Amino acid sequence: MGPVSEPIPLPRPSRRGRLLRVGAAFAVLLAIAGYVVVQYVSGGPGAPGCVAGTGDGQGSSFELSPEQARNAATITAVGTSRGMPERAVTIALATALQESGLRNLDHGDRDSLGLFQQRPSMGWGTAEQIMDPVYAAGKFYQHLAEVPGYSRLPLTVAAQEVQHSGFPQAYAKHEPDATVLMAALTGRESAALTCTVAKNAEPGDPARVREGLRQVFGDGVVEARQPADAGRDVAVPVRVTEDAVASGTGKEQRGWALAHWAVAQAEALHIARVSYAGRVWSADDSADGWSAAPASAAASPSVGPAGAAPGGSGDAAQEVRITLAP
Structure with missing residues (x-):
């Protein structure tokens, strides 16, 4: 049997390594604490948000932020208050989804603003007026009502007659979500909007x-x-x-x-x-x-x-x- 070799001493952890491990553990604790705070403040899992869809969880649904929900509800309310048919509300919602993602933007192409990216220079109103969702929705419906037979037209055609967009076919992809939103916001066929809030x-x-x-x-x-x-x-x-x-x-x-x-x-x-x-x-x-x-x-x-x-x-x-x- 050969000579017994001396054990190789293991390197002692460096002070920097210990600090890194402590920092990582602290970060994990912060993350856990943050999660607990979110659960307490929001009253439920996840951040505040809204879902439009059928109340029993079956069928189509569409998730949106509280801001998007507020704007979608305003567009729907303005339309129904003016006696516009459901098709008009669907067209308006699909248009706003394409133009702004249902957000009241203070910027856009050239001088475009708001939910529908309307332009003061094209006679849609002042910048302040266009940034008012109620005004912007009302102007959209006003122009839509002037389109002959708009309710029988394809959504892309009806929206384009109002918007004169450079990408008219882009409205089509939002029609399914707009239809779900319209149905939910008007309570059509057991559909509903619900929001989880703080x-x-x-x-x-x-x-x-x-x-x-x-x-x-x-x-x-x-x-x-x-x-x-x-x-x-x-x-x-x-x-x-x-x-x-x-x-x-x-x-x-x-x-x-x-x-x-x-x-x-x-x-x-x-x-x-x-x-x-x-x-x-x-x-x-x-x-x-x-x-x-x-x-x-x-x-x-x-x-x-x-x-x-x-x-x-x-x-x-x-x-x-x-x-x-x-």
Whole structure:
């Protein structure tokens, strides 16, 4: 047997190596802490966001940010309030998806601005006006209504007649998502919009909500005087104009356009709860989406998203009730 060799001493960890390991461990702890904070603040998994689609999770769906949801809800509300048919709303949503990704951009090609990239130099209005989503959507619908037979035209043709884009075929790829959005925002065929939002850190202001409703849906959308005991609730009666009825927009579509507008605005306006037609959305349980309201709080029955009860008189008093964070 040969001589026993001496063990080779292992190198002692350097101070730099120890510091790197400590730093890596600290970074992991920070990441875990950040995840816990997100879970607590958002009230559920992931960051705040919205999903448009069928309430039972079947069929098509479309994910969008809170900003995109607010703008999509505004475009839909302006269209339904003007008595524009669902096809017009779909065309408008597809156009905004292509032009701005449903974001109110303060820049674009040459002097293009806003949701539809409208140009002040081409007579669409002032820069300040175009940056107002309600104004921009209204101008789009105004021009669309002047296109003969637009509702029977391919979406790309109808949008191009308004926009005069250099890439007219680009609108086509957004038609499926725009169709899902339109259906969800009007409560068509059990579709719905739901948003996961951060917990309300500030109280909501009923006056801000009423003003927002007036800007989007027009004067008279809310009662001039709310009940004295309304507190942090804003009651919105569901009324439909003759023009809207003629275009096929009934109380159900009007009501769900109001309700989904409120859900889309929940984070910005600190809305805690929205209820309509026997369904309720709550910020505290926003990850769960719409659910059946307690029997004592259910509104008049109607057709709506995810199983709202059908039936009832079409003339029955209905309202969307918006509750603000305390």
